[in-house]
Amino acid sequence: xxxxxxxxxxxxxxxxxxxxxxxxxxxxxxxxxxxxxxxxxxxxxxxxxxxxxxxxxxxxxxxxxxxxxxxxxxxxxxxxxxxxxxxxxxxxxxxxxxxxxxxxxxxxxxxxxxxxxxxxxxxxxxxxxxxxxxxxxxxxxxxxxxxxxxxxxxxxxxxxxxxxxxxxxxxxxxxxxxxxxxxxxxxxxxxxxxxxxxxxxxxxxxxxxxxxxxxxxxxxxxxxxxxxxxxxxxxxxxxxxxxxxxxxxxxxxxxxxxxxxxxxxxxxxxxxxxxxxxxxxxxxxxxxxxxxxxxxxxxxxxxxxxxxxxxxxxxxxxxxxxxxxxxxxxxxxxxxxxxxxxxxxxxxxxxxxxxxxxxxxxxxxxxxxxxxxxxxxxxxxxxxxxxxxxxxxxxxxxxxxxxxxxxxxxxxxxxxxxxxxxxxxxxxxxxxxxxxxxxxxxxxxxxxxxxxxxxxxxxxxxxxxxxxxxxxxxxxxxxxxxxxxxxxxxxxxxxxxxxxxxxxxxxxxxxxxxxxxxxxxxxxxxxxxxxxxxxxxxxxxxxxxxxxxxxxxxxxxxxxxxxxxxxxxxxxxxxxxxxxxxxxxxxxxxxxxxxxxxxxxxxxxxxxxxxxxxxxxxxxxxxxxxxx
Numbered sequence: 012x013x014x015x016x017x018x019x020x021x022x023x024x025x026x027x028x029x030x031x032x033x034x035x036x037x038x039x040x041x042x043x044x045x046x047x048x049x050x051x052x053x054x055x056x057x058x059x060x061x062x063x064x065x066x067x068x069x070x071x072x073x074x075x076x077x078x079x080x081x082x083x084x085x086x087x088x089x090x091x092x093x094x095x096x097x098x099x100x101x102x103x104x105x106x107x108x109x110x111x112x113x114x115x116x117x118x119x120x121x122x123x124x125x126x127x128x129x130x131x132x133x134x135x136x137x138x139x140x141x142x143x144x145x146x147x148x149x150x151x152x153x154x155x156x157x158x159x160x161x162x163x164x165x166x167x168x169x170x171x172x173x174x175x176x177x178x179x180x181x182x183x184x185x186x187x188x189x190x191x192x193x194x195x196x197x198x199x200x201x202x203x204x205x206x207x208x209x210x211x212x213x214x215x216x217x218x219x220x221x222x223x224x225x226x227x228x229x230x231x232x233x234x235x236x237x238x239x240x241x242x243x244x245x246x247x248x249x250x251x252x253x254x255x256x257x258x259x260x261x262x263x264x265x266x267x268x269x270x271x272x273x274x275x276x277x278x279x280x281x282x283x284x285x286x287x288x289x290x291x292x293x294x295x296x297x298x299x300x301x302x303x304x305x306x307x308x309x310x311x312x313x314x315x316x317x318x319x320x321x322x323x324x325x326x327x328x329x330x331x332x333x334x335x336x337x338x339x340x341x342x343x344x345x346x347x348x349x350x351x352x353x354x355x356x357x358x359x360x361x362x363x364x365x366x367x368x369x370x371x372x373x374x375x376x377x378x379x380x381x382x383x384x385x386x387x388x389x390x391x392x393x394x395x396x397x398x399x400x401x402x403x404x405x406x407x408x409x410x411x412x413x414x415x416x417x418x419x420x421x422x423x424x425x426x427x428x429x430x431x432x433x434x435x436x437x438x439x440x441x442x443x444x445x446x447x448x449x450x451x452x453x454x455x456x457x458x459x460x461x462x463x464x465x466x467x468x469x470x471x472x473x474x475x476x477x478x479x480x481x482x483x484x485x486x487x488x489x490x491x492x493x494x495x496x497x498x499x500x501x502x503x504x505x506x507x508x509x510x511x512x513x514x515x516x517x518x519x520x521x522x523x524x525x526x527x528x529x530x531x532x533x534x535x536x537x538x539x540x541x542x543x544x545x546x547x548x549x550x551x552x553x554x555x556x557x558x559x560x561x562x563x564x565x566x567x568x569x570x571x572x573x574x575x576x577x578x579x580x581x582x583x584x585x586x587x588x589x590x591x592x593x594x595x596x597x598x599x600x601x602x603x604x605x606x607x608x609x610x611x612x613x614x615x616x617x618x619x620x621x622x623x624x625x626x627x628x629x630x631x632x633x634x635x636x637x638x639x
Contacts, residue, residue, distance in 0.1 A: 496525025
């Protein structure tokens with residue numbers, strides 16, 4: 012009997028080794044053998060047949076079930092069951108339909124910070140068959156006017172608390188025939204018409220209809236509106252709820268903005284699909300964060316990486332380990348914060364995802380231990396077998412950031428451990444369904460497509476994100492390519508910042524890019540500038556330059572660093588070389604080692620001018636004594 016026992020033990024050991032090396036169980040648990048596309052199509056078709064394709068219909072499903080009396084929403088000391096919130100939506104919908112005359116199928120701009128009233132307005136617009144342009148509530152001036160005009164909206168419905176941002180735009184909005192209507196808690200509480208909203212107003216929506224706009228990139232000057240179809244929206248609710256295994260007993264806490272895809276699409280929507288509950292914070296504040304999380308008794312917490320770094324760097328809070336959170340769900344958690352965040356705040360699971368409002372393809376890492384800490388996904392043998400030709404990483408030129416092609420003109424795959432841009436293979440017949448594009452901006456939409464990647468006329472979608480996969484199958488986010496970078500949870504367009512700098516009368520040329528700085532997430536803005544030939548370093552007006560950019564750009568888009576150079580570096584095809592400048596960043600040692608004589612300037616905290624950036628400043632940044 013000894014030999015069979017030994018053989019079985021040996022086989023089990025071999026199987027365990029192969030599983031650890033090839034991640035077989037991990038891939039199976041991730042549903043690699045299922046067909047998520049077919050499942051999504053079947054679900055959307057079912058909802059289409061029922062004429063119930065909206066998130067409002069999911070809200071209504073809860074009201075018509077045994078969950079009607081369950082808690083749905085908490086906000087600043089107030090709470091609503093599903094039935095109570097639904098009744099509030101009926102009152103808002105009747106006001107929109109009867110008093111404002113909002114028409115079925117028209118786009119309405121909704122502009123406000125997080126609040127229960129914001130959500131009532133959102134669902135009220137859905138219920139009467141309107142489409143919603145979710146406007147960034149921090150915008151003012153040209154970017155705000157552009158966002159509303161892009162949507163073709165007759166109405167901008169705005170929270171009264173941001174009136175100071177909207178009123179400077181009144182004349183421009185009036186010229187565009189846009190009427191601004193303000194709301195607040197008192198005005199919505201005064202609505203009395205509880206007549207059930209006619210089902211016909213929301214029943215004719217098709218899965219391919221543009222249901223909402225979420226603005227992304229270009230937030231420094233000219234936002235782009237990503238078209239969200241009704242089918243994508245409701246499938247996001249289903250898919251995320253199932254991924255997170257949400258039940259009616261679960262409770263989320265989020266303070267992420269509800270005008271964005273993360274707070275709305277990855278928290279509110281799956282909560283409603285599952286019949287769970289949510290505590291919404293108006294905005295992130297270290298003062299209120301842990302008290303709200305603890306008071307809510309939420310077992311799920313939504314994050315973005317910048318929020319986590321802020322919490323880790325903040326002084327200890329008396330309540331930071333006295334919560335009920337079992338899983339943190341979000342994106343952008345950096346490896347140097349990950350384990351500290353989990354241990355310090357006693358949160359067992361960090362569930363990191365990678366996704367983009369204007370992208371396709373998602374990655375997830377439900378992490379408990381050391382192996383996948385810091386990664387955005389783990390790819391095993393079965394995943395590569397089934398999807399290795401659908402999602403690939405293309406080699407990029409480190410200087411131009413262009414995709415590298417071989418002598419036959421086809422794309423070269425990045426090797427293991429080598430950073431590469433993620434591309435997604437798409438059936439050309441399904442291209443429009445996969446990525447609807449940017450509203451009213453077909454040129455920007457077309458730039459996301461790449462043809463003849465591995466064979467003539469094949470079609471791939473460009474993510475614009477660089478990732479690497481190590482020999483153990485762990486996927487790591489490396490950087491954002493090209494014309495955008497992310498700082499303070501906002502996307503910054505390098506082209507639009509360059510345009511503003513180019514308007515300054517002492518600058519001849521400029522090159523804007525994002526640079527990594529110690530103890531900060533994302534990349535902050537840096538601009539290499541070439542002064543006019545008649546301007547010397549001594550005569551350059553750095554204070555006036557600050558006044559110029561700070562008066563036009565949002566604070567997060569103002570370049571914090573300037574690199575003054577005699578000329579820019581170009582490739583043989585006259586493209587600006589950004590790679591070396593990005594790699595050197597603001598590290599004075601690297602810049603000196605490269606033989607550069609460029610001068611660096613920056614805006615220290617509390618200063619309103621560009622001043623010389625010194626070695627003691629660099630040391631203070633590295634030590635964490637100065638935080639940006």
